Amino acid sequence: MQKDLTKGPVLSSIIKLAIPIIGSSFMQFAYNFTDMLWVGKLGSNAVAAVGTSGFFLHLGWAFASIILVGNNIAVSQAIGSKQENKAQNTAINALLGVLLLTMLYVGLIQIGHVHFIDFFELNNTETETMAHNYLRMASLGLFFIFTTRLFTGISNARGDSKKPFQITLIGVIINIVLDPILIFVLDFGVLGAAIATLVAQLFSAVLFLMQRSYIFLGARKKWDLSFYQMLNLAKLGLPPSVQYMIFSVIAIVMAKIVAGFGSDAIAAQKIGLQIEAMTFMTIGGLNGAIMSFTGQNYGARDYKRVNSGYKSGLLIAIGFGLIMTALFQLFAEEMVRWFVQDDATVRIGASYLRIVGWSQVFMCVEMIGSGVINGIGKTRYPATINIVMTVVRVPVAIWLSQSHRLGVDGIWYAIFISTFLRGILVTSxxxxxxNTWLKR
Structure with missing residues (x-):
């Protein structure tokens, strides 16, 4: 199935595309959410181990997004300009590029995982051992995760967001079934969570390849494998990818600052991030829909429709951001207790949600603006803003978290300040x- 996003009512076109994308995003979120629910039963040390490893897995996604983001933009614009062969050749070169990048990154983790985990100076042998084991096993699943994300991006760019949702749902069900079996019945602990996710993502990747490889990649005899085209995709995707990589690196640095406040703080941050992902995943889905919508209409040179899409997305984003802010303020402790019952962890995690909760609207607004700007190919603008504002977090967090100021809460305030500024600057x-590129 493929949908022409250059025709029909703007708002309904975006919503129809966004809902399955949001559903798929929540299915991806469900992988981590399910893992954390079960791992949380092993205690705060286990949560801290998975959380510590997770930063490096996310860095891998940022690395692969050099190709993933460029592919999404290029395919949507090719579809909008009715160039099917170009869209298929873009996809096959993107797949090869992603696999090569993943191979490089997974090799790096397998060789250097000890140094990665030691960076945090956890000073807890049990936590460190669990983190090493989880990171090595989970990294192997990146091959399947990135293949699934590539095909999801291609499908969304073509206007079909239902198939990714269906395939991701199957993977989530497999993960939900395997988690308790591998973690507790077979007594693999946190390693069982990594294996469950790996197997589930393998099934999703295989299903995508079986059902959509010919449509998305075209006949093998027509493939035009080109290192030059991979470089073009990397050039298009590099600005937002650098943004994601720097964001991931800064997240690791911020986690090290948090680690100075103990294992409870590390676990609280991981749980807080997991809960905040409800906002990020929802608006991330809308961001994907907006980018595909913008890409097709920009490719068709319908600039007024691009502007209408932005206004419609912005209205949805503000409303949703306000709802999430209210939930974080009213039910912070209850949300953290979904995962752990330790009072110290709950107190720190609830404080995280309340402080960062005030930035939810600005996060939503920024992601809509970034989706439109990236969709027209001007990726360097939101990337530059987000890079600068993310780097600013570190000195602000160090200053505010000093014992005579705000302590660990100062780190959460640094996140709030940077997110607020990102929303304002991307909108501007x-x-x-x-007034320059789109107003014709």
Whole structure:
């Protein structure tokens, strides 16, 4: 199935595309959420181990997004300009590029995992051992995760967001079934969570390849494998990818600052991030829909429709952001207790949610603006803003978290300040571009 996003009512077109993408995002979220629910029963040390490893897995995604983001933009614009062969050749070169990048990164983890985990100076042998085991096993699943994300991006760019949702749902069900069996019945502990996710993602990747490889990649005899085209995709995706990589590195540095406050703080941050992902995943789905919608309409040179799409997305984003802010303020402790019952962890995690909760609207607004700007191919603008604002977090967090100031809460305030500024600056950039590139 493929949908032309250059025709029909703007709002309904975006919503129809966004809902399955949001559903798929929540299915991806469900992998981590399910793992954390079960791992949380092993105690705060286990949560800290998975959380510590997770930063490096996310860095791998940022690395692969050099190709993933460029592919999504290029395919949507090719579809919008009715160039099917170009879309298919873009996809096959993107797949090869992603696999090569993943091979490089997984090899790096397998060789250097000890140094990665030691960076945090956890000073807890049990936590460190669990983190090493989890990271090595989970990294092997990146091959399947990135293949699934590539095919998901291609499908969304073509206007079909239902198939990724269906395939991801199957993977989540497999993960939900395997988690308790591998973690507790077979007594693999946190390693069992990594294996469960690996197997589930393997099934998802195989299903995508079986059902969509010919449609997305075309006939093998027509493949035009080109290192030059991979470089073009990397050039298109590099600005947002650098943004994601720097964001991941800064997240690791911020986690090290948090580690100075003990294992409870590390676990609380991981849980807080997991809960906040409800906002990120939902608006991330809308971001994906907006980018595909913008890409097709920009490719068709319908600039007024691009602007209408932005306004519609912004309205949804503000409303949802306000709802999440209210939930974080009212039910912070209850949400943290989904995962752990330790009072110290709950107290720190609830404080995280309340402080960062005030930034949810600005996060949503920023992601809509970034989706539109990336969709027209001007990826360097939101990337530059997000890089600068993310780097700012470190000195602000160090200053505010000093014992005579705000302590660990100062780290959460640093996140709030940077997210607030990102929302304001990306919105201003969109209106600047609207008056120059889009206003015709």
């Amino acid at each position: 950039t969109y209106y600047y571009l609207n």
